[in-house]
Amino acid sequence: MREHVTDEDDASDQPTDATERTRGQFELRDHTADVAVAASAETLGGVFAAVADGLTAAMCDEVPATGERFAVTVRAESREAALFDYLDQCIYERDVRLVLPVDHRARVERVDGEWVVEASARGVPLSEVVARDVKAVTYSEMELAETDDGEWRAYVVFDV
Template identity: 65%
Template structure:
């Protein structure tokens, strides 16, 4: 799995590829961390959270938005991301499908890093798709 930071007018974008959907979520989150800070010390405590959404794209958005929220509330830079992604329900059977991400991250105290503020994740130009045997994402963050 990998991520690449891309220049974007007044924003920053993360482009990521991974062999699985959970690994893709982790790669994009790693990109969010890299966009925030060049060097991350090995300190901080793990925290966990769960998000649920109606689609994969909405789940990726909500997952990243929750990481930004956790940063603001806990005053930490989320790093060392771990995530599982699952789907429940069956839209074809009349039930509404729901996608869930169960995640953990290590919260590095903000006073231990020189972090640039990422204000928000955006739907602008967001792409999340399977390409052959890999997953691909492109996500723009407002800085």
């Protein structure tokens, strides 16, 4: 079990693609033959980013400070489907761009009946890291909920 707390970005590091980063944290948990990420944050976008940071940690122990930021946008019918599609897109970007998506930022809003995720990540070239394969995100045991005190929590299992 590995735990990580993400730091808030200062104003000088704000992305230009309208994404946000709020203080969030994640914890990697063993899950049968898979790996799970439990995350929490003050905002829905923050918890999406924290789960994506957990996905990164499941793939790689040490991340260099290289790579260019890229944008990701997904739309879905439900919050859970938006989280699934966002994480699936991160894995797709890894496979197509040959980069490890790191330093995730996300904004999640309901627009015209759809959940829209506007996100960005820094793409570290896979040639610069030793990465483990995470095959896919799953709906198995997925949880996404706002607590009574207004914090967002998520639990996602990844197929390895």
